[in-house]
Amino acid sequence: MNAYPKLPEFDYIKPQSYKEASQFLISHAGEARLFIGGTDLFVQMRDRVYKPKYLVDVKGLDGMDEITFLPSQGLTIGAGVNMNRVIADAHIKQHYPILAEAAESVASYQLRTRASIVGNICNASPAGDTIGACLLLEGVLIIFGEDGEREETLSTFFLGPGKTTLRAGDVVAAIRFPIPPDGMKGRYIKLGRNQLSDLSIVGVTVLGYPEGESDSGYHFELALASVAPIPLVVKQVGEILGREPITDDTLQEAARAAMDVCTPIDDVRGSAKYRKLMVRNLSYNALKDVWGQLTGESR
Numbered sequence: 001m002n003a004y005p006k007l008p009e010f011d012y013i014k015p016q017s018y019k020e021a022s023q024f025l026i027s028h029a030g031e032a033r034l035f036i037g038g039t040d041l042f043v044q045m046r047d048r049v050y051k052p053k054y055l056v057d058v059k060g061l062d063g064m065d066e067i068t069f070l071p072s073q074g075l076t077i078g079a080g081v082n083m084n085r086v087i088a089d090a091h092i093k094q095h096y097p098i099l100a101e102a103a104e105s106v107a108s109y110q111l112r113t114r115a116s117i118v119g120n121i122c123n124a125s126p127a128g129d130t131i132g133a134c135l136l137l138e139g140v141l142i143i144f145g146e147d148g149e150r151e152e153t154l155s156t157f158f159l160g161p162g163k164t165t166l167r168a169g170d171v172v173a174a175i176r177f178p179i180p181p182d183g184m185k186g187r188y189i190k191l192g193r194n195q196l197s198d199l200s201i202v203g204v205t206v207l208g209y210p211e212g213e214s215d216s217g218y219h220f221e222l223a224l225a226s227v228a229p230i231p232l233v234v235k236q237v238g239e240i241l242g243r244e245p246i247t248d249d250t251l252q253e254a255a256r257a258a259m260d261v262c263t264p265i266d267d268v269r270g271s272a273k274y275r276k277l278m279v280r281n282l283s284y285n286a287l288k289d290v291w292g293q294l295t296g297e298s299r
């Protein structure tokens with residue numbers, strides 16, 4: 001048996017407009033699949049998860065290749081922008097560093113010249129490393145579909161492993177982020193089996209910023225990768241760290257809350273029990289790191 005079979009044969013389609021792409025996908029539903037970098041799709045085709053007759057390359061469409069930052073509106077990343085460009089972008093480094101940090105944890109430099117943030121999201125793996133940052137930064141997808149353009153918030157986008165709210169004919173054109181709150185700090189901690197090119201066993205994204213309205217004076221958010229059927233935002237963390245002055249005890253309580261709500265499974269990368277314990281430990285480390293950044297005690 002050949003462990004690495006070739007890709008099945010396919011026709012390559014390069015549409016000239018969103019409308020043409022969308023119409024082709026609708027009229028060839030079940031036979032056509034769109035791609036950006038192909039780093040998920042080609043592996044799935046090699047493994048015969050998908051055997052599309054047509055591959056629709058949408059990278060060349062209007063705006064796909066652009067990163068735009070407007071101080072009054074925020075950041076827009078075109079679906080065709082690869083992760084190395086996200087990491088290198090000066091505006092992203094300054095205003096959304098957690099996005100660059102998460103992207104930098106993905107595989108290798110070589111892979112990141114192909115892999116995109118939007119592909120990471122649309123593939124909808126619970127292990128997607130950039131998804132936590134995109135969720136906590138309140139990302140909104142700009143989608144071109146059968147009825148024209150619409151926006152969809154990321155918080156309701158994921159339905160299960162590999163399942164999203166995308167419909168036949170939908171092409172995600174970009175992801176948009178609002179201006180982040182003043183003084184926001186973040187941290188992404190990824191636990192993999194090695195430092196290079198492995199999916200996460202556990203991924204923890206934390207954001208925190210000063211907030212006058214909460215009793216603690218701060219707002220925190222935490223998202224988890226690889227420990228539930230969909231990327232998980234742990235609301236309890238914000239509640240615990242908002243209601244009283246932040247101490248080592250409250251950071252530990254928040255980390256335990258993250259452990260309690262996640263529902264990992266056993267798989268080749270780690271057992272459910274190990275993952276739960278790592279969620280607690282890494283959530284504590286990430287929360288403590290962000291708290292240190294906010295109070296000027298670290299980084």
Ligand SMILES: Cc1cc2nc3c(=O)[nH]c(=O)nc-3n(C[C@H](O)[C@H](O)[C@H](O)COP(=O)(O)OP(=O)(O)OC[C@H]3O[C@@H](n4cnc5c(N)ncnc54)[C@H](O)[C@@H]3O)c2cc1C
Nearest residue numbers: 035036037038039040041107115116119120122128129172
């Ligand atoms: C060796 C290797 C290592 C990897 N390591 C990591 C890792 O460490 N962390 C991690 O998170 N991922 C990892 N991955 C997975 C993959 O690289 C990422 O998920 C990547 O971000 C996918 O982006 P892409 O542009 O290549 O997506 P593609 O493969 O082009 O697309 C992925 C899926 O999304 C759909 N899609 C893509 N673009 C659109 C669009 N514009 N509109 C609608 N649907 C769309 C496609 O139809 C497909 O189903 C790895 C993959 C490989 C091969």
